[in-house]
Amino acid sequence: MREEYPAPPVFSIQDMVFHAGDMLGLRCLTGSLGLEKPLASPEVSRPGLCLTGYTHKFLSNKIQIFGETEITMLEAMDTDARRRALANVFAFPVVCSVVSKGLSPPEELLEVSRKSGSALFLSPRDTTPLINDITGFLREVFAPRKAIHGSLVDVFGEGILCVGRSAIGKSEAVLGLLERGHRLIADDMVSVRRNGDILVGSGDPTTRYYMELRGLGFVNVPELFGIGAVKERQQIDLLVRLVDADRMGEMDRSGLETMTDDILGLKVPLVEIPVLPGRNVTVLLEVAAMLNIRKKNTGSSWSEQLNKELLEKLQQRRGPKEPP
Amino acid sequence: MKTRAITVPNKLGIHARPAALIVRKASEYLSEVFISNGVDEVNAKSIMGVMTLAAAGGTTVKISAEGPDEEKALEGVCEVVESGFGEEML
Numbered sequence: 001m002r003e004e005y006p007a008p009p010v011f012s013i014q015d016m017v018f019h020a021g022d023m024l025g026l027r028c029l030t031g032s033l034g035l036e037k038p039l040a041s042p043e044v045s046r047p048g049l050c051l052t053g054y055t056h057k058f059l060s061n062k063i064q065i066f067g068e069t070e071i072t073m074l075e076a077m078d079t080d081a082r083r084r085a086l087a088n089v090f091a092f093p094v095v096c097s098v099v100s101k102g103l104s105p106p107e108e109l110l111e112v113s114r115k116s117g118s119a120l121f122l123s124p125r126d127t128t129p130l131i132n133d134i135t136g137f138l139r140e141v142f143a144p145r146k147a148i149h150g151s152l153v154d155v156f157g158e159g160i161l162c163v164g165r166s167a168i169g170k171s172e173a174v175l176g177l178l179e180r181g182h183r184l185i186a187d188d189m190v191s192v193r194r195n196g197d198i199l200v201g202s203g204d205p206t207t208r209y210y211m212e213l214r215g216l217g218f219v220n221v222p223e224l225f226g227i228g229a230v231k232e233r234q235q236i237d238l239l240v241r242l243v244d245a246d247r248m249g250e251m252d253r254s255g256l257e258t259m260t261d262d263i264l265g266l267k268v269p270l271v272e273i274p275v276l277p278g279r280n281v282t283v284l285l286e287v288a289a290m291l292n293i294r295k296k297n298t299g300s301s302w303s304e305q306l307n308k309e310l311l312e313k314l315q316q317r318r319g320p321k322e323p324p
Numbered sequence: 325m326k327t328r329a330i331t332v333p334n335k336l337g338i339h340a341r342p343a344a345l346i347v348r349k350a351s352e353y354l355s356e357v358f359i360s361n362g363v364d365e366v367n368a369k370s371i372m373g374v375m376t377l378a379a380a381g382g383t384t385v386k387i388s389a390e391g392p393d394e395e396k397a398l399e400g401v402c403e404v405v406e407s408g409f410g411e412e413m414l
Contacts, residue, residue: 249351253371254344307340310375314337317380318414 011141012038013096013119020137024130025123026098029110034119037095039063042138044131047097048073051085060092063134066099066109067127074106086112094118098134100127144194144264152185152201152234153177155289159234161190161201161268162285164242168275171211173242176282183231184221187211192236194264202233238292239268240285245276255303269295326398327388334408337380340371342409347371349404355391357401362386368401381414 014035017026028035045062048070066074074082090112096119099105105120113120123130150163151174162170171187178184186203187210193200203209209221209230222230239261251272260267269292273284295301332338338346350357350368357368359377366373368387379385387405389397 249348252344253347254340256340256344303340306375310378311336311339313378314339314380317378318335318337318382 010038012036015039016138016141019141020133023137024098024133025125026121027123029105029120029122030113030118033114034096034117037119039095039138039141042135042142044134046070047089050089050092053085053088055088055091058089058092060089060094062095064089064094064097065127065131065134066097066103066105068101068103071099071103071105074109079108082106082108083112090116090118096121098123098130100125100130140193140195146192146264148190148192148201148263149188150190151187152190152203152236153285154183154185154231154234155286156182156293158238158289158292159185159201159236160238160240160285160289161192161236162240162242164275165244167214168242168244169281170242171213173281173285175211175213176280177285178221178225178229180282180286181229182286183229183234184209184211185231185234187221192263194266197266199236199263199266199268200233201236236263236268237296238288239263239270240288241270241272242275242281243272245274247272248274248276254307255301256307325388325390326394327386328398328402329384329386330402330405331384332379332381333406333413334411335381335414336411337383338374338377338385340375342405342411343371343374345404345409346374346401349400350397353389353391353393353397353400355389355394355397357387357389357397359401360386360388 012035016039017028017035040061043062044065045059046067047064050058051070051073074085077085086108094116097113098121100123102122102124105122110120148161148163150161151170152159152161153174155177162173164170174184174187185201186208189204189207190201191204210218211221212218251274259270259272261270271288273281273288275281291301334342346368347370358365359368359374361377361379361383364377366377368374377385387398387401391397
């Protein structure tokens with residue numbers, strides 16, 4: 001359900017109802033009125049203060065949640081006061097409103113919603129969890145995203161996004177990983193979404209779990225390797241670029257140089273693996289995953305550990321020559 | 325076969341980063357290139373070998389090259405060492 005959202009800014013209230021209406025328990029009281037309005041933000045607003053007349057900084061472009069506070073306050077008013085209070089809110093172009101906790105909305109709320117062409121929903125859900133679910137859902141919808149040409153595999157729990165020029169052998173390397181019990185998220189095309197400060201990758205709902213192998217056509221990974229060989233989504237921990245062997249000469253051999261690449265504004269650790277006949281890229285990818293795990297757990301790589309030991313030895317052996 | 329003795333001029337000596345620079349340079353040539361610390365002689369195209377030498381700053385190493393471009397190879401690798409790898413000198 002999560003992958004096929006229309007790209008913002010065309011995500012409308014109707015889209016939200018279609019994709020999350022059941023989860024949020026939304027029941028519409030205003031028919032098709034105002035459902036075409038686009039949602040502009042993943043945040044919601046509580047209109048309580050605005051009802052009292054403090055309209056400064058009122059966020060009318062967000063979904064307005066009428067919880068127990070708002071509804072009991074409105075109920076305590078007489079009809080005229082209630083109309084005036086609601087007019088404070090609906091003087092703005094309210095995108096839509098939701099009455100939570102199964103509360104019954106005052107007649108005037110329904111009235112003013114209809115008049116201003118703004119949809120009104122009911123939900124039986126408690127206010128705070130409802131707000132959390134709405135913002136959680138909309139955050140995903142509005143999350144920055146990017147399609148990346150590459151393959152995403154879960155290797156020992158590490159999300160390895162394998163990229164490189166076409167025909168360099170990404171799919172073949174991934175096939176090897178699957179055979180060794182690792183899990184495919186998507187081959188060839190990965191949809192990457194930024195979620196706070198992590199990146200999450202998934203595949204297109206139709207083509208994910210298929211791989212194209214030159215000479216063999218398409219294979220269905222869960223049928224070939226079992227359902228355990230696939231996974232719906234995975235955090236991206238490491239970017240591995242397969243490069244042609246002629247780049248080998250320019251590469252750092254000390255293992256001390258760490259590289260990163262920028263994906264959707266986040267820095268992702270990057271390693272480059274030269275592809276040569278006789279180099280088992282699958283095993284190298286496994287080792288890359290383990291290196292990344294070790295680095296995260298201990299803060300240093302084996303290259304750094306070895307060099308530290310060497311530097312200590314060199315210090316003891318230093319020659320007699322002193323600085324001038 | 326061309327040979328030259330040279331003092332490691334940087335303070336830290338030949339640790340991983342300088343070793344990587346030596347290996348990269350030596351790999352540009354067809355000739356075999358060797359480095360010796362007087363005890364062991366290692367292939368200058370092998371980073372593990374060059375690190376195993378543990379050539380400290382201020383000690384002398386012997387570099388030799390043998391092959392069709394041995395003079396250039398010797399010159400190139402000696403230059404890298406003499407430059408001090410862009411590090412603090414002794």
